[in-house]
Amino acid sequence: MRTPRLTPAEPWRGGLRRLIARPESRVHLMGVGGIGMAGLARLLSARGLRVSGCDAGTPRTLDWLRSCGLPVVTGHDRGHLADTDWAVYSPALAPGHPEREEAVRRGIPLFRRGQALAVVGELWRTIAVAGTHGKTTTSSMVAHMLRSCGTMASWCIGGELAPTGAPAEVGAGEWLVIEADESDGTLAHHAPEMAVITNVEFDHMEHFAAKEAMEECFRTFARQAGFVVYGAEDPVASRLGRDVGGIGVGCGEGADFRADGIQPGRGGTRFRVRAPGGRVVQVDLPLTGRHNVLNALTALAACDRVGVDWAAAAAALATFRLPRRRFEVVAAANGIRIVADYAHHPSEIRALIDAARQAGAVRIRAAFQPHRYTRTQALGPQFPPAFNGVDEVVLLPVYAASEPPLAGGSSADLQKHFRRHGDAPVELAESLEDAAARLSARWQAGDWILIVGAGDVEELGPMLKSRLIGDEKRVDGIAQ
Numbered sequence: 001m002r003t004p005r006l007t008p009a010e011p012w013r014g015g016l017r018r019l020i021a022r023p024e025s026r027v028h029l030m031g032v033g034g035i036g037m038a039g040l041a042r043l044l045s046a047r048g049l050r051v052s053g054c055d056a057g058t059p060r061t062l063d064w065l066r067s068c069g070l071p072v073v074t075g076h077d078r079g080h081l082a083d084t085d086w087a088v089y090s091p092a093l094a095p096g097h098p099e100r101e102e103a104v105r106r107g108i109p110l111f112r113r114g115q116a117l118a119v120v121g122e123l124w125r126t127i128a129v130a131g132t133h134g135k136t137t138t139s140s141m142v143a144h145m146l147r148s149c150g151t152m153a154s155w156c157i158g159g160e161l162a163p164t165g166a167p168a169e170v171g172a173g174e175w176l177v178i179e180a181d182e183s184d185g186t187l188a189h190h191a192p193e194m195a196v197i198t199n200v201e202f203d204h205m206e207h208f209a210a211k212e213a214m215e216e217c218f219r220t221f222a223r224q225a226g227f228v229v230y231g232a233e234d235p236v237a238s239r240l241g242r243d244v245g246g247i248g249v250g251c252g253e254g255a256d257f258r259a260d261g262i263q264p265g266r267g268g269t270r271f272r273v274r275a276p277g278g279r280v281v282q283v284d285l286p287l288t289g290r291h292n293v294l295n296a297l298t299a300l301a302a303c304d305r306v307g308v309d310w311a312a313a314a315a316a317l318a319t320f321r322l323p324r325r326r327f328e329v330v331a332a333a334n335g336i337r338i339v340a341d342y343a344h345h346p347s348e349i350r351a352l353i354d355a356a357r358q359a360g361a362v363r364i365r366a367a368f369q370p371h372r373y374t375r376t377q378a379l380g381p382q383f384p385p386a387f388n389g390v391d392e393v394v395l396l397p398v399y400a401a402s403e404p405p406l407a408g409g410s411s412a413d414l415q416k417h418f419r420r421h422g423d424a425p426v427e428l429a430e431s432l433e434d435a436a437a438r439l440s441a442r443w444q445a446g447d448w449i450l451i452v453g454a455g456d457v458e459e460l461g462p463m464l465k466s467r468l469i470g471d472e473k474r475v476d477g478i479a480q
Contacts, residue, residue, distance in 0.1 A: 010189065016111055016119045019086045020047065028080055029053035030099045031090025032072050033061050036181060037113055039156035039168030040088065043120050045070055046154075046170040054080055054099075064166060078102040085109075088116045091184045094402055114186020117156065117178060121192060124154060124176030127302055128190050130221060131198030131237065133348050134295045135179050138198055140323050141299035143177040148316035149308045151175055159323030175306065180221070183207060188220040195225030196302050197241060198295070199234035203345055205374040206403060215240075222246070229301050231294065232256075247276075247305070249297045257301040259283075259293050266360045269293055273300060273314065281314045287322065289355030296320075325458060327355060331465035335445030337361075338468065340461045344371040344454040346382040352452065353390065361448035364389075366424075367435045367460055369396040369453030373409030380414055384422025390450075392442070393418065393426040394435045399455025432456070436463040443468075 019025050029041050032053025038061035045051045045068065053072040055062060065072045073080075081087065081102045086109040089100055103110045121128065129139035136159040143161070146153040152173035158181065160167055180190050183204045200218050202211035215236055222228050222240045230241025232248030232255040241248055247256040256276055263270040268286040271293055275281075285296050296317055304310040322328070330338040343352045349368075356364060366387060370376040376383075376398055387393050395411045395418075411428060418426040429435035439449055451460050 012111070012115065013119060013189075015109060016086075016115065017122070019109065020044070020049065020116075020119060020123075022085070023048060024050050026050045026052075026083060026085045028084040028087045028099075029089075030076065030080075030087060030097070031055055031093050032065065033057060033059040034090045034092060034113075035061060035160070035167050036117075036156075036158050036179075037088070037090050038065055039158070040113060040117050040120065041065060041070055041072075042068055042166075042168040043154070043156055043170065043176075044116075047120070047123065052080065052084070060160075060165070061167065081106055081108060086111065088113055092402060112184065112186055114181060114184060115189055117180075118186065118189035118191070121176060121178055121190060125174050125306075126176045126178060126190075126192040127194045127196065127306065128178050128180040128192035128221075128225070129196040129198070129302075130180040130182060130187055130190075130218065131196070131231070132182070132201040132203050133345065133351070134198040134291060134298075135196075136323055136342075137292065137326055138196060138295045138299050139177055139179045141296055141317065141320055142196075142302050144320050145299060145303045145313040145316045146173075146175060146177065146306075146308060147171070148319070149303070149312050151308065153177055157323070159326065161323050162321035165324065182214065182217055182221075185217055188217045188224075190221055191224040193226040194302060194305060195221055195228045196298060197222060197228060197230045197237045198298055199231045200236035200240070201234075201345070201347060202378075203375065205378045206372060219243075227305065229298060229305065231298065233294070247301060249301045250294065257297055257304075259297045262290070262293060264288065264290075264358045266358065269358075273297060275301075275304065275310065279310070281311050283314050284318045286318065286320065287327070287355075288358035289327075289351055291351040292355070327352070328461075330451070330461040331468050333468050336443050336447045336449065336468055338449045338451065338461060338464050340451040340458055342454050343452050344375070346379055346386040349383070349386040349452060352450065353387070356448055356450060363391050363446050364448045364450060365392040365394070365439055365443065366390050366450040366452055367394045367396060367429075367439060367457065369455050369457035370398045370411060370414055371454045372401050373398055373403050373406035375409075376411075376414055377406050377409035380408065380417045381421050383414060384418040384420075384424070384426075387418075387422055387424040390424040393424045394429050394438055395426055396429050396432065396435055396453070396457060399453065399457070401455065432460050432463060436460060436467065440464060440467040
């Protein structure tokens with residue numbers, strides 16, 4: 001691998017390195033309940049820093065951080081900055097937030113989450129997984145395989161990993177697996193020993209004015225890495241990866257790591273992997289969907305590149321479990337199955353529905369919560385075809401993620417696109433409770449109910465489960 005190199009120089013980086021290296025440096029994390037912020041807090045604490053944090057809500061991650069010994073609290077307060085050497089803020093905290101203002105007033109160095117993670121990543125041999133789709137699952141697979149093969153790797157991933165539900169862990173080994181987020185542009189600050197780019201599709205319109213700006217962010221990431229593994233089936237990722245001499249993965253003849261002989265089944269997917277040097281291994285993946293074959297193939301190529309026995313890594317995939325909110329079975333009873341998934345981009349939704357079909361879904365009803373007004377406006381016409389073949393779509397109000405309403409970006413606007421561009425029957429729900437009532441009033445044995453979105457739509461799962469189990473006559477093999 002070539003040595004990672006940062007270009008151009010970033011003046012803030014040296015100061016942040018010194019703060020992280022200082023014994024018992026005091027750092028406060030604003031918005032620490034976010035899955036990415038919680039993982040960062042765990043890594044900083046493991047390096048001996050005195051970490052505090054707060055969040056406006058009470059997500060599960062706060063309880064997990066407390067179990068790790070971190071003093072985190074609910075609610076924001078300017079007083080939290082009183083005994084702090086430096087601070088990190090979540091991308092969810094807008095300018096003008098009182099704690100951010102207080103840090104500036106006190107002259108406390110203030111950094112974005114992505115900046116801090118990039119510098120922390122320099123303390124390990126880091127594998128940074130990026131991409132518009134699949135990065136949480138792929139990074140989770142890499143961490144799982146490395147751990148299963150005895151490397152004692154650390155990880156910091158934007159998901160709650162099975163079986164513990166932890167978004168981060170610190171091991172005794174030299175490797176760190178991170179999920180590198182492109183949403184706010186801080187992906188360009190990472191210079192890992194290995195970069196993984198699953199795919200690059202235009203997204204995060206709240207930050208990137210055009211797809212070219214987003215692609216440039218990924219290009220910088222690729223050029224700064226020691227080595228790159230890339231998705232050869234994605235035109236942008238393939239171009240970026242080839243430019244730096246990386247290795248490509250896919251199902252086509254031109255891929256360096258290639259999957260073939262794919263045998264889909266309701267309980268998972270079997271396929272062969274052909275690798276450089278004429279090596280061949282069989283993989284039994286307990287996941288449905290072609291996208292998960294590509295995720296597994298990418299993760300296997302990354303593990304092989306860092307020297308893990310690739311046959312052992314392939315065998316470890318047989319015991320892999322998806323992170324929470326990735327094709328998560330919430331309940332199954334009365335012949336009805338409820339599945340929650342984080343999909344919020346048209347490509348992800350299409351992959352989700354394909355995976356459900358492979359798993360045995362015949363009749364599908366979906367509750368979809370669009371995520372951000374900017375994304376809904378920009379990709380509006382692309383959403384309806386992603387749901388083609390679904391028997392019913394219940395649209396929830398857009399999850400704003402702190403954005404103000406935007407003309408053309410509402411759920412009512414999206415409903416109009418469904419009428420023009422899709423074939424799935426669609427209706428608007430006023431709230432999660434309204435969606436639960438609509439779906440449960442019509443469901444019947446044989447239905448798959450998909451809960452789709454990246455916002456608080458996950459709360460719909462327990463609502464539907466309560467209605468389903470309340471009328472339970474027969475449970476279909478899922479622990480309740």
